[in-house]
Amino acid sequence: MSDFVYQGLIGLSQAMYLWLISAGLTIIFGVLGVLNFAHGSLFMLGAYLAYTAYGLWGFPFVVAVALSLAAVAVLGLGMERLFLRHLYHLDHAYQLLLTFGFVLVLDDAVKLVWGGVFKIPSIPRFLDRVLPVLGRAFPIYNVFIIAVGVMVAVALWLLFERTWWGRMVRATAADREMAAAIGVEVPRIYAGVFMLGAALAALGGALGVPVRPASPGIGVAMIVQAFVITVIGGLGNLSGAFVGSLLVGVLSAYGTLLFPVFELFFIFVIMAAVLLLRPQGLFAR
Amino acid sequence: MRSPTDPYVSAGPAEALTRPSLVSVPFLRVGVAMALLAVLAALPFVARTYIIYLTIQIAILALFALGFNLLFGYTGLLSFGQAGFFAIGAYTCAKILLLVPSLPLGILGGVAAAGVAAVVLGILSVRHTRIYFAMLTLAWGMMIFSIAWKWREVTGGDDGLVGIPRAPVRLPGLVAIDVSTIDRYYYVVLAVTIVAVYALYRVARSPLGLALRAIRDSESRAGFAGISVATYRLIAFTIAGLYAGLAGTLLPPLENTVTPPVAHWSTSAEPVLATLLGGIHTFVGPIVGAALLIILKDVIVRFTVHWSIVLGATVIVLVMGFRGGVASMVGERLLRLRR
Numbered sequence: 001m002s003d004f005v006y007q008g009l010i011g012l013s014q015a016m017y018l019w020l021i022s023a024g025l026t027i028i029f030g031v032l033g034v035l036n037f038a039h040g041s042l043f044m045l046g047a048y049l050a051y052t053a054y055g056l057w058g059f060p061f062v063v064a065v066a067l068s069l070a071a072v073a074v075l076g077l078g079m080e081r082l083f084l085r086h087l088y089h090l091d092h093a094y095q096l097l098l099t100f101g102f103v104l105v106l107d108d109a110v111k112l113v114w115g116g117v118f119k120i121p122s123i124p125r126f127l128d129r130v131l132p133v134l135g136r137a138f139p140i141y142n143v144f145i146i147a148v149g150v151m152v153a154v155a156l157w158l159l160f161e162r163t164w165w166g167r168m169v170r171a172t173a174a175d176r177e178m179a180a181a182i183g184v185e186v187p188r189i190y191a192g193v194f195m196l197g198a199a200l201a202a203l204g205g206a207l208g209v210p211v212r213p214a215s216p217g218i219g220v221a222m223i224v225q226a227f228v229i230t231v232i233g234g235l236g237n238l239s240g241a242f243v244g245s246l247l248v249g250v251l252s253a254y255g256t257l258l259f260p261v262f263e264l265f266f267i268f269v270i271m272a273a274v275l276l277l278r279p280q281g282l283f284a285r
Numbered sequence: 286m287r288s289p290t291d292p293y294v295s296a297g298p299a300e301a302l303t304r305p306s307l308v309s310v311p312f313l314r315v316g317v318a319m320a321l322l323a324v325l326a327a328l329p330f331v332a333r334t335y336i337i338y339l340t341i342q343i344a345i346l347a348l349f350a351l352g353f354n355l356l357f358g359y360t361g362l363l364s365f366g367q368a369g370f371f372a373i374g375a376y377t378c379a380k381i382l383l384l385v386p387s388l389p390l391g392i393l394g395g396v397a398a399a400g401v402a403a404v405v406l407g408i409l410s411v412r413h414t415r416i417y418f419a420m421l422t423l424a425w426g427m428m429i430f431s432i433a434w435k436w437r438e439v440t441g442g443d444d445g446l447v448g449i450p451r452a453p454v455r456l457p458g459l460v461a462i463d464v465s466t467i468d469r470y471y472y473v474v475l476a477v478t479i480v481a482v483y484a485l486y487r488v489a490r491s492p493l494g495l496a497l498r499a500i501r502d503s504e505s506r507a508g509f510a511g512i513s514v515a516t517y518r519l520i521a522f523t524i525a526g527l528y529a530g531l532a533g534t535l536l537p538p539l540e541n542t543v544t545p546p547v548a549h550w551s552t553s554a555e556p557v558l559a560t561l562l563g564g565i566h567t568f569v570g571p572i573v574g575a576a577l578l579i580i581l582k583d584v585i586v587r588f589t590v591h592w593s594i595v596l597g598a599t600v601i602v603l604v605m606g607f608r609g610g611v612a613s614m615v616g617e618r619l620l621r622l623r624r
Contacts, residue, residue, distance in 0.1 A: 035416055083605060090608075092415055093363040097561060098604045100554065104597025112591050224427065224550075231420055264431040272424040276409055279417050 002134040007253050009133065013142035015249020016149030017212070020204030021222050022229040022241040023156060024197035030236030031173045031193045034084060034095045038102035039201050040223025045106060046072050046202025047214040048114055054209060055121030065206040069199045076198025080191050103219065111216045123210040141211055148207060152200070153242055160238070169193060173236075228271040234281020243283055325475055329468040337471050341539055343579045344478040345532045346559055350571035351485055352528025353556035358565030359494060360521040361501030362411075363419045365553050366426025369406075370526040372433055372548030374399040374533025379446045379543045380439075386452035388464065388473065392534045399530020400523060402429075407522035411515050414504070423550060430548035445544030449537040467539075474535055481531060482572070488524065489568050497521050529556075558596065561603055564610020573612045 025039045046068045054064035079102065087094050122128070127144050130137035160166035171179040172189045180186045204222075208214070229248050233240025248267065255263035274282060329337055349371060356362050378395035382388070406425050413421055433440045440446065451470050455461040464470045488494055496517050499507040508514050537543045546552065555578070556571070563574025581599075585592045607614060 035419075083601065086605065091361075093357070093419075094604055094608065096363065096416075096419060097557070098601060100557075101597045101600030101604060104593045104600065106597075108591045108594035108597065112594065220551075224423075227420060227423065235416065262431070262435060265428055265435065268424045268428040268431065272409075272421060272428065275413065275417060275421045275424065279413065 002136060003257075005134055006136050006138065007257055008250055009138060009142065011250035011253025012246070013145045013249075014253060015245045016145045017204045017208055017222075018225055018229055018249050019149050019242055019245035020152060020207070021201045022226045022233070022245050023152065023238065024200035024204075025223075025226050026230050026233070026236060026238050026241040027156075027193055027200070028197040029230065030238070031169055032084070032088075032190055033092070034099070035092070035235075036197070037096060037099035037223065038079070038106060039099075039197070039226060040219035040221070041103050041106035041110075042072050042076065042198050042201040042219075043205040043222050044110060044214070044216070044219035045075070046205030047209050047212075047218065048110055048205075049202070050206030050209045051121060051214050052114075054124075061124035061127075061210070064209075065203065068206040069202050072202035073195040073199040076195045077191055079198075080194035084194070085187070085190070103223075107216055107219055110219075120213045121210060127210075139211075145207060148203075152203070156238065165192070225267070228267055231271050232274050232282055234284045237281050237284060240281045240283040244281075322479070329471055334467055337467055338539075339579055339583060341467075341471055341474050341535070343576045344474050345535050345539075346555060346575035346579060347572045348478060348481055348528050348535075349532035350556035350559040350563070350575050351482065351568075352525040352532070354560045354565060354571045355485065355489065355497070355528075356521050356525040357557075357560060358570070359489065359497040359501060360518060362414065362518065362521070363557075364422040364522075364525065365419050365550055365557075366422030366424070366429075367525065367529045367556055368548050368550060368552035369426040369429035370399040370403055370529035371533035371552060372429055372543075372545075373402050374530030375536050375543045375547050376433065376440060376446070376533075377530075378534035379449045379537040382449050382452050382538065383446065386450055387455040388452045388538065389454060389456065391452065391538070392477070392531070395534035396527055396530045399533065400527045403523045403526020403530075404519070407519045407526070411518035411522055423553075426548065426550055426553050430545060430550070433548045434545040440545070443545055445542055446537070447542045449541050449543065451538045451541070470538060474539075477531070477535065481528065485524070485528065486568055493517070493520065558600060560610075561600065562610060564612040564614070566610070567612045570610050570612040574610065577611060 021039060021043045024042075025036060028034055028036050028039070049068035049071050050064045053059045053067045054061050057064075059067070083098060084095065087098060123139075123141055127141045129140040131140055131143060132138070158166075160170060168179070168184045169189055169192075171182075172184055172186055176186055179189075205214075205218075212218075225248060229244040230236075230241055231244075232247065233242070233244030252263055252267065255266065259266075278284070325340070328340060332340075349367065353364065353367050356364055374395035376395075377398040378391040381391040381394045385391075410418060410421050410425070434443060436442070451465045453461045453463050453465070454473060462469075464473050496507065496512050499510065499512060500514055500517055504514055507517075533547065536547065559574035559578045560571045561574065562577050563572065564570030582592055582596070585595050589595075603610070
């Protein structure tokens with residue numbers, strides 16, 4: 001019993017990394033209609049930049065995370081302004097291929113700059129404690145991750161439902177031409193949404209730095225899982241992405257415990273089944 | 286789209302939908318093909334073993350990419366799971382060769398297995414288009430990858446299958462030709478490639494190829510014209526799967542081993558890159574792209590291990606500025622010169 005609860009909590013904290021990357025992917029798809037293959041690479045870059053600022057240069061952890069967010073957001077701005085913007089009128093395949101080009105460049109650039117080794121600095125002192133859960137020691141850091149994930153979810157909900165900018169974004173997502181006609185500056189909305197999405201991915205990567213090894217492969221590993229989640233939740237559906245992240249995070253935590261051999265296989269079976277039976281996602285209204 | 290008065294429109298309605306290219310001039314086309322065949326046939330007499338090895342790799346990728354382009358360039362469906370069929374071909378061929386040393390049996394078995402998988406997964410996939418199709422094929426590919434990676438008893442797990450022989454071309458009661466040297470194996474690959482490329486060329490120029498392009502240009506218009514969109518998509522998906530499988534079967538005898546990365550989605554990306562590089566609007570595009578990709582890779586790795594950064598930058602430049610690819614670019618230049 002205590003194993004079951006413990007593993008569930010571990011899964012819940014893992015789900016939050018998935019949520020942060022899937023949230024960005026979903027927002028960008030929902031508004032721009034672009035499925036960003038490079039989103040995992042932005043996650044990875046967020047991790048490496050936070051590692052550099054925190055682990056190598058000795059900045060406080062929170063500052064390091066903020067720096068990494070800002071840097072990746074600027075990179076996202078560049079990707080949207082200089083490249084993606086010129087492809088919106090074309091078939092979606094070209095956007096997918098462009099972002100795939102970015103995957104190749106960014107993943108290799110990371111190896112070039114940081115080398116291929118696994119990096120893991122120590123946990124910041126104020127989070128380096130444990131919490132007794134049913135007689136076992138649960139790291140406070142995981143509680144912190146869960147709290148951040150939930151806070152981001154609430155913040156995004158407030159942003160999209162309660163602010164003027166959020167309303168403009170929703171109008172653009174619903175009908176780009178009509179939004180432009182009533183005075184929404186669509187190109188700026190697109191740039192802003194892409195920056196926000198990139199920053200969310202970077203946040204996920206940066207927060208993982210003290211506990212998950214940053215390696216050149218995490219980008220690809222994360223994007224494939226994020227694809228599964230966005231498919232399960234429904235492409236472009238933000239609350240679906242949240243529930244989907246919890247589902248995949250917790251299920252794979254139990255999966256590794258119960259049937260480690262076919263965990264990966266079952267995740268893709270679920271993805272294919274959702275695409276075939278309910279392509280609008282499990283949680284579509 | 287070209288005008289009917291264009292003097293370089295050659296015979297056949299199938300041609301009218303493609304952009305002008307090098308191969309749209311029949312005489313030039315046959316001449317170039319003959320010259321290329323002569324060079325390829327003479328290659329083992331003049332070239333080093335390493336060149337032969339690279340040429341075999343080009344042939345494998347060319348077959349893989351040609352099948353992919355029937356799906357992408359002709360039918361308008363972007364698949365990210367072609368490595369799955371490539372791997373089914375490769376693993377089946379390897380299994381057969383480990384049991385029965387007969388190369389034709391290995392190749393046919395691998396192609397058949399890939400074809401069956403393509404029909405089954407195709408039936409499930411072809412009603413979905415755009416992003417959903419790309420995601421679904423990614424899921425199929427990764428399912429096959431996880432089987433190759435984890436089902437240790439059959440696939441050898443992450444070690445893969447080793448000691449696969451370059452088995453003789455054995456036809457029961459007729460002949461048994463030894464092809465264990467790389468030069469001899471090269472001729473097998475060359476023969477298979479020529480037959481397969483010619484067959485696909487005929488398919489692309491047939492009414493079937495025309496119907497596929499009609500679906501790509503407008504699904505609803507093709508439907509109104511009486512084309513059964515789902516059936517034609519399934520046919521294209523199956524042919525693409527067969528060619529991916531065929532390409533896969535040629536790999537294990539070359540390398541004597543087959544490992545799970547052949548099923549990974551980064552392998553699915555290779556025909557995508559080759560096709561994009563060569564050009565999606567011409568039949569020869571994927572062949573040109575396959576040659577460029579393998580040669581480019583070989584040259585770049587001499588200077589740096591960071592070969593994929595160069596490849597990624599190439600992809601970005603191609604998508605941003607040269608969506609026609611190299612083959613159409615050269616073709617258009619030549620046509621302009623002749624004018």
